[in-house]
Amino acid sequence: MKDSSTQQPETTIDVDATSGAAVYNKSLLMIYDFFVLGLSNTFFWKCPTKLILSFYNQHVSAKHLDVGVGSGYFLDNCQFSNPNPIITLVDLNPNALEYTAQRIHRYKPTILLANIFQPLPSALTFDSIGINYLLHCLPGHSILDKAVVFRNLKTLLNDGGVIFGTTILGKGVLHNLFARQLMRTYNAKGIFGNTNDTRKDLETILKENFRTYDIRIVGCVAFFVGCK
Template sequence: MVTQEDIQAGQSPYNPFILFTYDFFVLGLSNHLIWKCPTQKILDFYNQNITSNHLDVGVGTGYFLDKCNFPAAKIRLGLMDLNINSLKATEKRISRYNPEIYNHNVYSPMNSKVEGFDSIGINYLLHCLPGNMLNKADVFQNLNIYLNSGGKIFGSTLLQGGVERSPIAKKLMEIYNEKKIFTNVDDDLDSLEKILHDNYTEHSISISGCAALFWAIKN
């Protein structure tokens, strides 16, 4: 069972200082050297899957929303995160899009009156969420409420099972799990495959290093 304490612990590391250094250390170094999933590859994945009616969940610093190419000039963009620091940083970075802000915990459904989105991005979210993969399946079900029929959910996550991890990647994941920055000890490729298969009509997973890049389409 995921407790409120677990949820708060997972988002608490993202203070203003960490966010200030995030793009350099995580996107600039860790993705390339440790996780072996280059940031450009994730950005390309965004460009392939994002729509102009998009909700981003677990927004980080807003790097990908800032750099990606939306397919149309008229953009509706929503930001969802439990961490107010991440929301403020991203809102400021992409203020040109006048984003909708949702300070919300993905383990509970949001107000159903929210107008649906055609795409939902959950980049590097799952491995930061508390609980096992069975718990994390609830997140997809909650977000599906706000995904229009035929819409696409996409993202990436760092796995421990079913992927190749270097010794340094294993050690860093161990440290991050001890500090509750990550909760992905039980996250594996087979479990992710099952979640997508059970909840969507069509899906795809590709592997880059120890990261899974995935998309799925709602019926």
């Protein structure tokens, strides 16, 4: 990982992130694994889901916070070091929270309905925080407008803890014809907000907020991790 020592002040911001979250109704969640993790990842974003699952297995801890939970596929299928992990789920969409909580009910997760652009309860602390496929669903002219998400979350990390995730970039990666069309449609509808998201800006955020960090690109997707 690369070293970083720059720190940024805490910031509170009022952002309407409901458009990206609202699409996750119960009907979509039932086909999410097939359409997003199967078809889209394979043919549009050129990033096999098995690589993201492996990424989870590398970084997930037994005291984990997952933000923007989707269908809960990765939490359901990843390998925890402890058979009884402590898991907290955060999302702005109650459908996603309910669906994921039911899917991983064996772990008895805690759920929290919240806007990640606002600070979460400071009493919560974790050894890992996952934000998989979250950033590209958040509004903003560029990924720099989403830096507050990292500032809010890093306060919840224990020393040595990691925040990790993936995001679909809008620039600086090769989009095939289908990916370009899908991105245009999703951004027009407010489902995505990633038209100007770049690796360079993502690296700027990680460098400002974490002691060490790493980024790698697979297809249209950036894999990133920051260590406190």
